[in-house]
Amino acid sequence: MSKPAIGFIGLGAMGFGMATHLLKEGYPVVGFDVWGPTLDRFKAAGGQTATTPGQAVKGCEFCICMVASAPQAQSALFETDDAAIKSLPKGSTLLLASTVPSAYATSVQTQLAALSRSDILFIDCPVSGGTARAATGELTIMAGGSDAALKHGHALLMDLTAPDKLFIVKGGIGAGSNMKMVHQVLAGAHVTAAGEALGFAARLGLDPKKTYELVTKEGCESWSWMFENRMARALTAEYKPAASALTIMLKDLGIITSTGRLSQFPTPLSAIAEQLFLSGVSLGWAGDDDSSMVRLYYPDALAAVQASSTSKLSEAERQQLVLDLLSAVHLVTAAEALAFTHALGLDVQQYFTLCADAAGASWSFRAHGPEIMALLTGTPSSVPAPDKVSLDARIDALSKVLVEAKNVGCPIYLGSEAMSALSLARRRVGGSVGEVKGLITGFWAAK
Amino acid sequence: MSKPAIGFIGLGAMGFGMATHLLKEGYPVVGFDVWGPTLDRFKAAGGQTATTPGQAVKGCEFCICMVASAPQAQSALFETDDAAIKSLPKGSTLLLASTVPSAYATSVQTQLAALSRSDILFIDCPVSGGTARAATGELTIMAGGSDAALKHGHALLMDLTAPDKLFIVKGGIGAGSNMKMVHQVLAGAHVTAAGEALGFAARLGLDPKKTYELVTKEGCESWSWMFENRMARALTAEYKPAASALTIMLKDLGIITSTGRLSQFPTPLSAIAEQLFLSGVSLGWAGDDDSSMVRLYYPDALAAVQASSTSKLSEAERQQLVLDLLSAVHLVTAAEALAFTHALGLDVQQYFTLCADAAGASWSFRAHGPEIMALLTGTPSSVPAPDKVSLDARIDALSKVLVEAKNVGCPIYLGSEAMSALSLARRRVGGSVGEVKGLITGFWAAK
Numbered sequence: 001m002s003k004p005a006i007g008f009i010g011l012g013a014m015g016f017g018m019a020t021h022l023l024k025e026g027y028p029v030v031g032f033d034v035w036g037p038t039l040d041r042f043k044a045a046g047g048q049t050a051t052t053p054g055q056a057v058k059g060c061e062f063c064i065c066m067v068a069s070a071p072q073a074q075s076a077l078f079e080t081d082d083a084a085i086k087s088l089p090k091g092s093t094l095l096l097a098s099t100v101p102s103a104y105a106t107s108v109q110t111q112l113a114a115l116s117r118s119d120i121l122f123i124d125c126p127v128s129g130g131t132a133r134a135a136t137g138e139l140t141i142m143a144g145g146s147d148a149a150l151k152h153g154h155a156l157l158m159d160l161t162a163p164d165k166l167f168i169v170k171g172g173i174g175a176g177s178n179m180k181m182v183h184q185v186l187a188g189a190h191v192t193a194a195g196e197a198l199g200f201a202a203r204l205g206l207d208p209k210k211t212y213e214l215v216t217k218e219g220c221e222s223w224s225w226m227f228e229n230r231m232a233r234a235l236t237a238e239y240k241p242a243a244s245a246l247t248i249m250l251k252d253l254g255i256i257t258s259t260g261r262l263s264q265f266p267t268p269l270s271a272i273a274e275q276l277f278l279s280g281v282s283l284g285w286a287g288d289d290d291s292s293m294v295r296l297y298y299p300d301a302l303a304a305v306q307a308s309s310t311s312k313l314s315e316a317e318r319q320q321l322v323l324d325l326l327s328a329v330h331l332v333t334a335a336e337a338l339a340f341t342h343a344l345g346l347d348v349q350q351y352f353t354l355c356a357d358a359a360g361a362s363w364s365f366r367a368h369g370p371e372i373m374a375l376l377t378g379t380p381s382s383v384p385a386p387d388k389v390s391l392d393a394r395i396d397a398l399s400k401v402l403v404e405a406k407n408v409g410c411p412i413y414l415g416s417e418a419m420s421a422l423s424l425a426r427r428r429v430g431g432s433v434g435e436v437k438g439l440i441t442g443f444w445a446a447k
Numbered sequence: 448m449s450k451p452a453i454g455f456i457g458l459g460a461m462g463f464g465m466a467t468h469l470l471k472e473g474y475p476v477v478g479f480d481v482w483g484p485t486l487d488r489f490k491a492a493g494g495q496t497a498t499t500p501g502q503a504v505k506g507c508e509f510c511i512c513m514v515a516s517a518p519q520a521q522s523a524l525f526e527t528d529d530a531a532i533k534s535l536p537k538g539s540t541l542l543l544a545s546t547v548p549s550a551y552a553t554s555v556q557t558q559l560a561a562l563s564r565s566d567i568l569f570i571d572c573p574v575s576g577g578t579a580r581a582a583t584g585e586l587t588i589m590a591g592g593s594d595a596a597l598k599h600g601h602a603l604l605m606d607l608t609a610p611d612k613l614f615i616v617k618g619g620i621g622a623g624s625n626m627k628m629v630h631q632v633l634a635g636a637h638v639t640a641a642g643e644a645l646g647f648a649a650r651l652g653l654d655p656k657k658t659y660e661l662v663t664k665e666g667c668e669s670w671s672w673m674f675e676n677r678m679a680r681a682l683t684a685e686y687k688p689a690a691s692a693l694t695i696m697l698k699d700l701g702i703i704t705s706t707g708r709l710s711q712f713p714t715p716l717s718a719i720a721e722q723l724f725l726s727g728v729s730l731g732w733a734g735d736d737d738s739s740m741v742r743l744y745y746p747d748a749l750a751a752v753q754a755s756s757t758s759k760l761s762e763a764e765r766q767q768l769v770l771d772l773l774s775a776v777h778l779v780t781a782a783e784a785l786a787f788t789h790a791l792g793l794d795v796q797q798y799f800t801l802c803a804d805a806a807g808a809s810w811s812f813r814a815h816g817p818e819i820m821a822l823l824t825g826t827p828s829s830v831p832a833p834d835k836v837s838l839d840a841r842i843d844a845l846s847k848v849l850v851e852a853k854n855v856g857c858p859i860y861l862g863s864e865a866m867s868a869l870s871l872a873r874r875r876v877g878g879s880v881g882e883v884k885g886l887i888t889g890f891w892a893a894k
Contacts (some may be wrong), residue, residue: 254853257863261846264878266870271863272719278858279743296726399708406701411725416704416718423713424871427893431711446874 003027006156007050007057008064009076009084010098011038013243014127015066017134018097018160020045025137025159032056032076054082062156063088066097069251070104078111085117093121093152097141100126101255102174102181105144109173121149124173125157126180128187128359129165130229131243138162140358142183144169144176167354170347178344181259182351184252185270185337186360190226191249191290192273193329193414197222197322198231199297200401203410204318205309208235208302211322222326224362230291237301239285239292249290250277256340265343269329269336272417297410310408321404324397325415330364331394331435332418335372337365339444342376349373368436375440391438392431395422450474453603454497454504455511456523456531457545458485460690461574462513464581465544465607467492472584472606479503479523501529509603510535513544516698517551525558532564540568540599544588547573548702549621549628552591556620568596571620572604573627575634575806576612577676578690585609587805589630591616591623614801617794625791628706629798631699632717632784633807637673638696638737639720640776640861644669644769645678646744647848650857651765652756655682655749658769669773671809677738684748686732686739696737697724703787712790716776716783719864744857758855768851771844772862777811778841778882779865782819784812786891789823796820815883822887838885839878842869 003026008019011033022029023046031042032050039049050056053076057063063084067073073096077084088094096105105124112120125143133139141161143150150168157166169175201211212235214220216228233243253274260267280286280293294302311318337360341351352369355361367386374381398419405412422435425442433442450473455466458480469476470493478489479497486496497503500523504510510531514520520543524531535541543552552571559567572590580586588608590597597615604613616622648658659682661667663675680690700721707714727733727740741749758765784807788798799816802808814833821828845866852859869882872889880889 258846258850261842261849261866261870264870264873266867266874268864268867268871271867272860274853275858275860275863278853278856282746282856282858299729395708399705402708403705406721406725409725409729411722411729413719413722416722417715419708420713420715420718423708423711424715424890426711427713443871 004061005030005059006062006064007060007084008032008066009053009056010065010067010072011042012066012068013131014134016042017131018064018066018139019047021135021137022159023047030056030060052082053077053080053084054087057084058087059089060092061089062093062095062153064095064097068248069098070100073098073100073104077108085112085115085120088117088120090119091121093123093149095123095125095153095156097125097127099180099184099252099255100177101259102177105177106174121146121152122173123149123153124176126177128180128183130359138165140165140167140354142167142169142176142179142354144172144174146172167350169350171345175346178346179351179354181252181255182337182341182344182346183355183358183360185256185267185340186333186355186362186365187226188249188253188256188273189269189329189333189336189414190224190360190362191230192276192293193326193333194224194227194231195234195291195294196297196412196414197227197326198234198302199294200325200405200410200412201322202298202302202305203309203408204311204321204404205306206315206318206322208305211319214319215323215326220323221363222323222330224326224330225359227326229359233289233291234294235302237303239288242287242289244290245287246277246280246290246293247286250274250281253277260340263344265340267336267340268417268421269333269414272413276413311404313404321401325401325412327364328394328398328401329414329418330362331368332421332439334362334365334368335436335439335444338369338372338376339440348376371436372440375437385436388434390432391422391426391429391435394435395419395426395431398422451508452477452506453509453511454507454531455479455513456500456503457512457514457519458489459513459515460578461581463489464578465511465513465586466494468582468584469606470494477503477507499529500524500527500531501534504531505534506536507539508536509540509542509600511542511544515695516545517547520545520547520551524555532559532562532567535567537566538568540570540596542570542572542600542603544572544574546627546631546699546702547624548706549624552624553621568593568599569620570596570600571623573624575627575630577806585612587612587614587801589614589616589623589626589801591619591621593619614797616797618792622793626793626798626801628699628702629784629788629791629793630802630805630807632703632714632787633780633802633809633812634673635696635700635703635720636716636776636780636783636861637671637807637809638677639723639740640773640780641671641674641678642681642738642741643744643859643861644674644773645681645749646741647772647852647857647859648769649745649749649752650756650855651758651768651851652753653762653765653769655752658766661766662770662773667770668810669770669777671773671777672806674773676806680736680738681741682749684750686735689734689736691737692734693724693727693737693740694733697721697728700724707787710791712787714783714787715864715868716780716861719860723860756855758851760851768848772848772859774811775841775845775848776861776865777809778815779868779886781809781812781815782883782886782891785816785819785823786887795823818883819887822884832883835881837879838869838873838876838882841882842866842873842878845869
């Protein structure tokens, strides 16, 4: 059976992989991008190309929009000369796969109605997983929309992902975008923490490659997907071309903090990560791969690290500090992410399942997630929690990190922010309580 | 009547001014410093010099120690060859004027006892006010010690300051250092906020000189002493030699955050300021004047600012954003500083009187201090508060700052941290409550 035609708008790092994967799956795909050379590459990969969004989608049963931001989507879909919506056939389906504020996804629905184009079925379906998974059809997809739209788009969505990676998010249009946003709370803090920890390791005179191996070793409690994925590249100090540019994560962090403000929900780790990305952009790194954020902490190439350091600690003690930094930040991030998800009315269990095996994953998230969810929802967890660490013990370990980082002249922004959250929690609930319970009841709880 | 002899250890930016002022007051002063050229300068100013701390204090009724840090004091007083304590005459008085952790001041007392030198009277008396006031005898002094020590040192302390600038801090040894520490909560956050605000102004395309005039105009609600003092120098972009080097404030911020951790008290603004100073030092600015921290936000000379900016707001709107940033950070700083002072068991009323006319002063501190103290102590204030601003209104104003800062590519660390504190408070107590009450009860209160 022949596959339906797809107009694909936005052939960037992610879009190009998705569109060429669809070609391999047998779809006729007409690609559009504002960057000419990309169109030539897409043609060479077997695709057809168009010079306007309208031309790309003409006669297509599906339109996938995978541009970098809401303003770009607004332009391509509605505002540019020969925008896509005018040319979309009656009854076709529009999939908005870009990461956008949920309020923008909702506005697309409204604009379709205002243009009397409610015949177009609309799916709000941001993705996660990076360029490699985009090209192999293994992305995590968070899809929201009407039953009719999800039914029409189901086969196509399934061809972009694996069966257990397609998450139908309850709540209609906007819910998929909100789910992606809260996924990025994890991804954004983890990528920043990864650079902070590896830069700290370098300042401590530790071999960054050995540190990388330690953190990515099976079962390491300081592991995150972002650390494993991004810091492999940081070791090479080759930051162009970007697999994911600073501007992409900066945009996602901005969606988180602005939605947090609108939702009256504090997101301190995301907020500090956003400022750090802004600093990176102001240093001229906008288009560099976000693994390069390690340079905020250690400006030279990591391969050039000398074993000498002003630290008087043993190598094992220094390694432990790096591990303790990561696990403390990951713990507070897990609390921020799940508490925000819950506050937005999303299904925390679905969120947990989604993130535990996506780019937002960390050992801490997987291990502590069930207890955090139980505290947030009031439903006891049946999953055994790892050995309890008290707030005091966590604070003591993180204190040692901050003291030694100062000795070796390394700033520790996320670790310091995590410390502020842990300290406030301790002030409210005491230090002998378990760290997870302490954080949720002492910091994130509304009262 | 002839004045008693003084051995003066540490002729740095502050010490040199104090020692030469004492010469003018008629004291015989023997100066010691590890930096030879300074001794020549001191000789030229009419002082005597010594080549060891012991030699400087020999036969002197008083020893003033004004080195840069606790490790330096420990070396000069106790550990170096020919350290001061061995040569101090029986019944003499030691004044430790350096800013040190209170635990270090206490340890000096203990060490004197262990050396069977409890005959030495000891005053813990850090100072504030900057190099200009050091040289004119107008420093603010925070003195703690035994009644006998304070009685013996009183005339000398009075000659270093004005009658209303000498604060005898209750609580004995360590109390003066704690009072200086909490003063620096204000000074440290204000100097960082000053650079953040003026750098933001430059990114907005505002004339930094006009912005400076606006903030320092009589009655401006965004004024701080630090902004007025430090940003005058930032306008010149001449950062050497330092009046107060980055390393000095970094040390003070480190005392605050480490004491905060020991006291189980969160100090989020001081914590982020400390990380920013660490970043500054890692950029090679350790010895530069701390007014140069503006370069974290705007790397070029402020005089070169072009009126062009990506901001679409009017000039008046942009100016308002800069003012709103400062007043929001100053408000949260006032809450952090007074709440920490109260938590340490210091007299908040004395602290308020001291800081309201010292380097820690700001319009917000002066205006909101009485209400904050009333909330902390449960004693109603008789001073009328300024017009009430709700938490929601403050958050809205600060949100606009963060949105526009992102538009023009300027990081806003302290503003973002203030937003996290305000947001957490709002989540706990609602947005319609007054900002001062909301912050104290929603963020700083223990329960």
